[in-house]
Amino acid sequence: MNYALAAVLLPLLAALLALGWRRYAAWVSWGGTILSLLCAIVALQQVLSDGPQQMLLGNWPTGLAIRWQLSELTALLLLLTTVIHSLVASYSLTSLRRLQVAADFWPLSSLLQMSLSALWLSTDLFNWYVTLELLGLVAVAMVTLSGNKSVAAALRYLLLSLAGSLCYLLGVALLYGQFGVLDVAELATRMPASESHMTTFALVLMTAGLMLKGALWPLHLWLPAAHAVAPAPVSALLSALVVKGPLFILWMLWSQLATVELSHAAAGFFLFAGSMALLTGGWSALRTPYAKVMVAYSTVAQLGYALLAIGLALRSADPAFQLALWLFIIAHALAKTSAFLAVGEMQHSLGGKRVQMLKGASQTMPVAMFALAVAGGSLIGLPPSGGFLAKWQLLLPLWPEWQLWLWLLVIFLGTLLSAAYVFRLVVLAFDRADPVKPDFAPQLLPQWLALVPALLVWGLAFGSHSFVHWLGG
Amino acid sequence: MDFNSWLPLLIVLSSLIPGLLIFTLAEHRTLLRTCLNLSGVVIKLLLVVWMWLGVKAGEDYFFQLPFLPGGPFILHGDALSLQFVMLSSVLWLATTVYAIGYLENSPLRSRFFGYFSLCVSATVGLALSGNLVTFVLFYELLTLATFPLVVHRGTPQSLRAGRRYLAYTISGGVLLLMGAALLHSVAGSPVFMPGGYLSAQLDTQSMALIVAFVLLIAGLGVKAALLPLHGWLPEAMVAPAPVSALLHAVAVVKAGAFGIVRVVYDVFGVEVMQQLDLTWPLVVLASSTILYGSWRALQQQDIKRRLAYSTVSQVSYVTLGVAMLGPVAAIGGLVHLVHQGVMKITLFFCAGNYAETLGIHKVHELNGVGRRMPLSSVAFSLGALGMIGIPPTAGMVSKWYLSMGALEAGFPWVLGVLLMSSALNAAYFLPLLYRIWCLPAAEWPEERRLSDRFETHWMLLLPPVLTGALIVLMGVLAGTDISPLSWTELIVEREFGYVE
Numbered sequence: 016m017n018y019a020l021a022a023v024l025l026p027l028l029a030a031l032l033a034l035g036w037r038r039y040a041a042w043v044s045w046g047g048t049i050l051s052l053l054c055a056i057v058a059l060q061q062v063l064s065d066g067p068q069q070m071l072l073g074n075w076p077t078g079l080a081i082r083w084q085l086s087e088l089t090a091l092l093l094l095l096t097t098v099i100h101s102l103v104a105s106y107s108l109t110s111l112r113r114l115q116v117a118a119d120f121w122p123l124s125s126l127l128q129m130s131l132s133a134l135w136l137s138t139d140l141f142n143w144y145v146t147l148e149l150l151g152l153v154a155v156a157m158v159t160l161s162g163n164k165s166v167a168a169a170l171r172y173l174l175l176s177l178a179g180s181l182c183y184l185l186g187v188a189l190l191y192g193q194f195g196v197l198d199v200a201e202l203a204t205r206m207p208a209s210e211s212h213m214t215t216f217a218l219v220l221m222t223a224g225l226m227l228k229g230a231l232w233p234l235h236l237w238l239p240a241a242h243a244v245a246p247a248p249v250s251a252l253l254s255a256l257v258v259k260g261p262l263f264i265l266w267m268l269w270s271q272l273a274t275v276e277l278s279h280a281a282a283g284f285f286l287f288a289g290s291m292a293l294l295t296g297g298w299s300a301l302r303t304p305y306a307k308v309m310v311a312y313s314t315v316a317q318l319g320y321a322l323l324a325i326g327l328a329l330r331s332a333d334p335a336f337q338l339a340l341w342l343f344i345i346a347h348a349l350a351k352t353s354a355f356l357a358v359g360e361m362q363h364s365l366g367g368k369r370v371q372m373l374k375g376a377s378q379t380m381p382v383a384m385f386a387l388a389v390a391g392g393s394l395i396g397l398p399p400s401g402g403f404l405a406k407w408q409l410l411l412p413l414w415p416e417w418q419l420w421l422w423l424l425v426i427f428l429g430t431l432l433s434a435a436y437v438f439r440l441v442v443l444a445f446d447r448a449d450p451v452k453p454d455f456a457p458q459l460l461p462q463w464l465a466l467v468p469a470l471l472v473w474g475l476a477f478g479s480h481s482f483v484h485w486l487g488g
Numbered sequence: 489m490d491f492n493s494w495l496p497l498l499i500v501l502s503s504l505i506p507g508l509l510i511f512t513l514a515e516h517r518t519l520l521r522t523c524l525n526l527s528g529v530v531i532k533l534l535l536v537v538w539m540w541l542g543v544k545a546g547e548d549y550f551f552q553l554p555f556l557p558g559g560p561f562i563l564h565g566d567a568l569s570l571q572f573v574m575l576s577s578v579l580w581l582a583t584t585v586y587a588i589g590y591l592e593n594s595p596l597r598s599r600f601f602g603y604f605s606l607c608v609s610a611t612v613g614l615a616l617s618g619n620l621v622t623f624v625l626f627y628e629l630l631t632l633a634t635f636p637l638v639v640h641r642g643t644p645q646s647l648r649a650g651r652r653y654l655a656y657t658i659s660g661g662v663l664l665l666m667g668a669a670l671l672h673s674v675a676g677s678p679v680f681m682p683g684g685y686l687s688a689q690l691d692t693q694s695m696a697l698i699v700a701f702v703l704l705i706a707g708l709g710v711k712a713a714l715l716p717l718h719g720w721l722p723e724a725m726v727a728p729a730p731v732s733a734l735l736h737a738v739a740v741v742k743a744g745a746f747g748i749v750r751v752v753y754d755v756f757g758v759e760v761m762q763q764l765d766l767t768w769p770l771v772v773l774a775s776s777t778i779l780y781g782s783w784r785a786l787q788q789q790d791i792k793r794r795l796a797y798s799t800v801s802q803v804s805y806v807t808l809g810v811a812m813l814g815p816v817a818a819i820g821g822l823v824h825l826v827h828q829g830v831m832k833i834t835l836f837f838c839a840g841n842y843a844e845t846l847g848i849h850k851v852h853e854l855n856g857v858g859r860r861m862p863l864s865s866v867a868f869s870l871g872a873l874g875m876i877g878i879p880p881t882a883g884m885v886s887k888w889y890l891s892m893g894a895l896e897a898g899f900p901w902v903l904g905v906l907l908m909s910s911a912l913n914a915a916y917f918l919p920l921l922y923r924i925w926c927l928p929a930a931e932w933p934e935e936r937r938l939s940d941r942f943e944t945h946w947m948l949l950l951p952p953v954l955t956g957a958l959i960v961l962m963g964v965l966a967g968t969d970i971s972p973l974s975w976t977e978l979i980v981e982r983e984f985g986y987v988e
Contacts, residue, residue, distance in 0.1 A: 375642070377599075377636075378596065378642075381599070392632065395658075396665075397628050397632065397661075398624060398625040398628050398629075398665075399555070399625055404556065407556060407669060408557075410665075410666070410669040410673075411669055411672060411673045412673070414669060414670045414673040414674075414696070415673055415674075415696075423666065427662060427666065430662050431658070431659060431662065434654070434658045434662075435655075438651070438654050438658070441635075442639065442647055442650055442651050442654070443647075445636065445639040445640075445642050445647065445650065446642050446647060447596075447641065447642020447643065448642060448643050448644060476555060476556065477553070477554070477555060477561070479554070479555065479556055479557055480554045480557065483557050
């Protein structure tokens with residue numbers, strides 16, 4: 016547990032140091048991230064050998080203290096966070112001179128990592144609110160790093176994020192008023208027994224807030240603008256990690272606090288919203304003329320898979336759906352990091368924001384284009400990528416039940432749409448008749464760093480046994 | 489693990505590793521690239537021959553790695569997989585030599601040969617796949633590895649063809665994945681075995697099995713160019729000649745046909761196929777594809793497009809032979825997998841030579857080319873005669889077994905299909921031969937001097953001459969121990985427990 020705690024506190028320390036010591040902000044922040052990565056690895060190993068651990072802050076007795084818990088799942092999510100942050104930080108180091116705002120990027124990035132890590136470890140509603148609020152504010156601040164052009168998108172993000180937090184906080188207050196506790200484990204023993212309109216209302220409020228912050232359909236409209244306008248490393252962090260926080264809380268709420276009938280009803284809604292996210296998000300990604308907006312819409316679509324998995328997991332006892340949910344989160348985080356970094360790199364060198372700028376990219380910037388294609392392969396779900404593994408886990412339990420075949424059709428269509436928008440870019444890249452000449456000589460190292468997460472996600476399926484073992488599939 | 493279990497993996501890696509190294513090479517390192525290419529080819533061929541001897545003697549080659557839950561990654565060298573591995577390794581050798589000559593001094597060769605090697609690795613992996621999950625993995629990888637080759641020229645037409653190719657193959661891949669997931673949820677993903685592994689589920693899950701069969705055949709039918717799913721193949725003709733050869737003879741189309749063989753014999757098995765009454769739809773589908781492809785080939789004036797529709801028709805002979813479920817028909821279908829590959833690759837090499845040397849693309853431009861390019865034209869004629877099925881070429885052997893098999897399996901009307909198809913084959917190939925040999929030469933569209941001593945660059949000439957000779961040898965020596973026919977009999981003996 017101490018190592019997990021270190022993985023949370025190291026970035027905080029790094030952020031403070033980076034604020035005070037701006038000349039070395041990059042190295043301090045990068046170092047903090049790498050150290051926290053090591054801590055997260057040790058923490059995961061400890062959990063695997065000794066089982067889940069928990070800590071009561073300040074040694075107060077249970078019920079009063081703030082409880083932090085490290086389970087296999089949270090250890091894995093913590094590791095994911097540190098891995099993505101390390102990769103993005105390494106990428107940002109190599110392209111440091113290009114980011115005029117670099118000095119502000121580093122402390123914010125460390126703060127983001129700290130708040131998200133704290134979110135995974137927390138187990139009570141109010142702690143989640145605090146980390147969520149912090150996460151949202153840092154994310155907005157990071158969007159504004161691109162300067163004036165980002166103000167409108169960032170402001171909209173800020174307002175909606177605050178509205179979402181308020182909704183969530185209201186729900187928390189209602190529950191606290193009724194039960195007097197905030198710890199989820201405590202609430203789970205009391206709440207389902209005394210279900211009332213009030214608790215249902217509280218859950219619905221919290222869900223709405225979380226869906227707004229997590230850009231889940233139909234409350235996703237702020238996401239493409241905000242994610243597309245931010246600098247590439249920021250977009251990568253936002254898409255890969257930040258939207259996953261609310262999703263995690265959503266799953267915790269519905270799987271633990273709701274009664275069976277209520278969660279079944281909610282599952283119906285989540286299934287519908289997930290399908291719509293997959294189809295409309297995929298369609299928008301296919302139609303948009305801008306490369307980064309396309310990648311951002313693909314996030315909306317991919318979150319649809321996660322919603323489908325949540326809905327199915329709430330309805331069925333089959334652990335495969337839960338496994339699919341976490342695998343989607345992990346695979347999407349890695350693939351999206353690669354996709355955003357690669358697109359950002361190409362946007363910088365080739366100039367222009369439109370999809371057409373990728374014409375001939377396979378000749379001019381082969382490594383970055385390869386990274387985008389490989390990451391796209393995981394988004395489509397081609398074997399042996401992590402996206403494939405997640406989809407496979409989702410498909411298997413669907414087949415034996417006739418009633419669930421509708422969702423098979425949705426997944427089929429979603430897959431075709433994702434293939435269409437990914438290959439739209441890839442085909443352009445092979446254009447040799449009318450290629451786009453780079454404005455700046457492409458740098459090789461950042462391209463390779465953009466490729467690393469994509470390669471990681473392609474090897475994921477060969478580690479499936481460990482995931483099944485860790486996540487109890 | 490001993491050497492025997494590593495051998496299948498080594499066969500896949502022997503082209504994968506050179507391929508990855510080639511990607512990193514600078515454009516001007518021609519010599520090093522050629523060395524890497526050829527060493528990969530030769531090492532692979534040696535390993536394959538080793539395995540061939542082993543399988544003949546009854547050895548078993550089995551490599552396993554944990555992959556999906558309940559679905560390990562298995563590479564398994566059995567008689568059937570060796571048939572395809574042998575075919576693609578030998579033809580890869582020919583195609584590599586041809587491609588080196590064809591692309592001499594053209595840009596982006598490192599990318600081309602890198603994907604070229606990846607493509608063959610995926611094909612060989614697909615051939616060696618020991619269960620359905622592994623097969624799906626390599627089937628998708630093959631799509632991804634061939635796409636850059638199809639669009640290699642980067643012109644608007646080739647990009648359009650590439651889009652079409654992806655639209656077809658990715659959809660097919662997703663269908664195949666769905667089918668594989670369904671079967672996995674019903675019966676897991678055990679090793680392919682003669683007779684299939686689904687008989688236990690026959691009574692309780694027959695509906696699921698039928699759905700799975702339809703999904704799998706639809707997914708595989710895209711690559712095998714079965715009737716409504718063949719549209720990508722003629723389009724993809726804009727790719728460079730070695731790529732067409734690869735698509736038609738070595739890798740893609742063959743992968744689809746080979747997958748159908750696996751699904752029919754080693755997943756469902758003869759008994760289950762008969763119980764579920766799945767035989768005749770497949771026979772009808774294959775027969776109509778044969779006739780339709782030949783009919784469309786007759787209408788094409790572009791040489792490569794004519795050859796492409798001819799492939800649509802000829803590959804369905806494999807499906808037809810397999811679908812009839814009789815052992816003799818199976819021999820015909822499986823041996824045609826090899827025979828069609830060798831014949832079609834010869835035809836594409838020659839078509840490429842005509843285009844490269846003289847700028848000939850259309851049928852009417854072929855007049856009198858036999859005197860200008862005699863060796864290529866002899867090879868082309870052998871390929872064409874083989875396609876029609878004239879003795880003593882290899883094509884005759886497969887048609888003979890298919891006809892006997894049709895009678896044995898109780899599909900006498902298939903004989904009519906075969907006859908009609910042969911007549912159509914003659915109708916679209918003989919006019920070409922007449923133009924090549926009998927008409928006086930006209931002006932060539934765009935003549936280039938590629939060699940002082942031969943009719944064209946020697947690297948373009950050698951492969952079709954060798955494969956042309958092979959067409960005759962496979963026909964003449966069909967009765968001997970080293971012929972594809974005798975190997976096919978071995979396969980059928982092991983699949984059906986049948987001895988002729």
